[in-house]
Amino acid sequence: MKKDRATIHDIALKLNITASTVSRALNDNPRISDATKKKVLKVAKQINYQPNHIASALRSGKSRLIGVIVPTANRNFFSSVIRGIEELANSLNYKIIISQSYDDFEKEVQTVEALLNARVDGIIASIAKTTENVDHFKKVLEKGIPLVLFDRITNALEVSQVVIDDHYGAYQTVDHLIKNGCKRIVHFTSNPRINIYHERRRGYEDALKDNGLEVDPNLIIFSNLQLEDGRRIMQEIIDSKIDFDGVFSSSDYSIMGALQVLKENGYKVPAQVKIAGFGNEPFTSFTEPPITTVDQKSIPMGKITAESFFELLNADSASSVAKKTILKPELIIRKSSTNNS
Template sequence: MENKTKVTIHDIAEKLNITASTVSRALNNNPRISELTRKAVLKTAKQLNYQPNHIAAALRHGKSHIIGIIVPTADRAFFSSVVRGIEDMANNLNYKVIICQSYDNYEKEIQTIDALLSARVDGIIASIGKNTENFDHFKRIQAEGIPLVLFDRTTDALEVSQVMIDDYLGAYKVVEHLIQQGCRRIAHFTSPKKVSIFKERLRGYSDALSDYGIPYDEELVVQSNLQLVDGRESMEKLLKLKERPDGVFSASDYGAMGAMQVLKENKFKIPQEVALAGFSNDPFTSFTDPALTTVDQFSMTMGKKTAEIFFEQLKSGNKEAVPQKIVLKPELIIRESSMKRGA
């Protein structure tokens, strides 16, 4: 037995001189097994460092009690908070989660879905990567007959349940606030990718300008990946314009933070000369100097709502589940970075 790389229930059975089926029942807390036998099995399993084969169990029982969660990156407060909301409910229902990162890489996203399906997960919850424009790999999840729920970064190309924030309304509120603070040349940092959230934030920006009689100026809309370095580069580009902006709305807090750094390095007064606002209410936004105006996406609530829909689908067997679209209302968090006219 010393030469075996993996201990099985047959090894435990041989050690205790009982049947493998008895070991299996004991490990699964079957009431037909005596407490004495159950304790002996658990003790021996621990001694032999037995690790259950979840894939084999899933094949036998049709359920693994494991769900896959795919996020672009787990080191962002927004995504980690959503995952926590999902995981809290999953744990309460005795489900475990596998958290995977796509890094906004299309090929990585495909490979991740392949791995999760091979692991026989009971379903997948995902936020689509920025670079994903073909959704065949997500359609394969549906073809497998297991639940798929999307959150935050979603697409109408798939007939699946979705949970998101009203990105349009959040962006509209930000731009309206900047206009009310006296801004007339408001720049916008957006993403060039075909992700719904950024398209909706751009639409909210454009409509707010239009409703207040301010013309849309293409040179004030800067596309990037919306990271810190992108925010810096975008702000540097805007400062070279003949007529610089007096307000900046970034579709991400990181982009706004990059802009803030460049403005401070160039001795611009925030918000008196350039007002700033971001989107997501990342934890650092309340600690910047000045504190950053942003939009709260209620990430924990999004996670819990996503989990609710997912487990409803799982319970129904995913056959009669009608796709749901849950849109959460955002909240504008006004801080010093945009308050040209004070509170």
């Protein structure tokens, strides 16, 4: 009965060399000549040899695979962070496995389990909105596997973390709206247990207070911050006759929805209402008017996250080098929030 999977023994048989020589050649061992490496790679391609990473990991203790968990990969922020991680990982001959939690706790738990079963050398993650219990991440640490969190983090774990200064980004944005004449600013936010939304709301409130303006709880609206949420909330605010002259959202997607509804209801942006988002998604520069937003330095965040991971991987004790890195975001001012025509 013919076996389905080609092995290093098949390559060795064809070239009349030992399996250990094939293994060393495939792993680019300097003891093996370039000529032998070329022959091995040629035969491996011919017989469609695929390395068994799990078996290799069991033998060597290293799979050279990193699990990366994001809420969703179709957002510019997360895809750019992944790019930053992958660039450094690839330069060190590591590959990444990208998994999406879709902001679902159960899916996140299952993903962590699957990555552990795949014998990854470590995990990099941004926590789902619905995650409260972090026992699945504690399991990673208990196994002695490096874990780094970025963007959405938790203080319940002693791990390396890479974030931006969300408070600073929100404060700068709201202060800018106030300097351009806004006095009643609506704030779109989400689950306050998630660090980024807590910090952005804190920045919003501090900017109001420092400018002598009241924090009105009626202007703070919670949702999932999707485009349809922005549309729904904006229409409800307009229908409720709530007095407002500005909108600051913790997400570019919901501010895009708000802009659509404002225009549909005859509001002029920025003449009557000034708006700003958070994330610097590509579409924000193409809207009419272009939307003011906060750039989260996603590619640098990815690279620094990867650097933190490899520091842990190469350390004697993961906990001994656990650290928190805070990056400074940048306010990108566009026409949606200024008095300039």
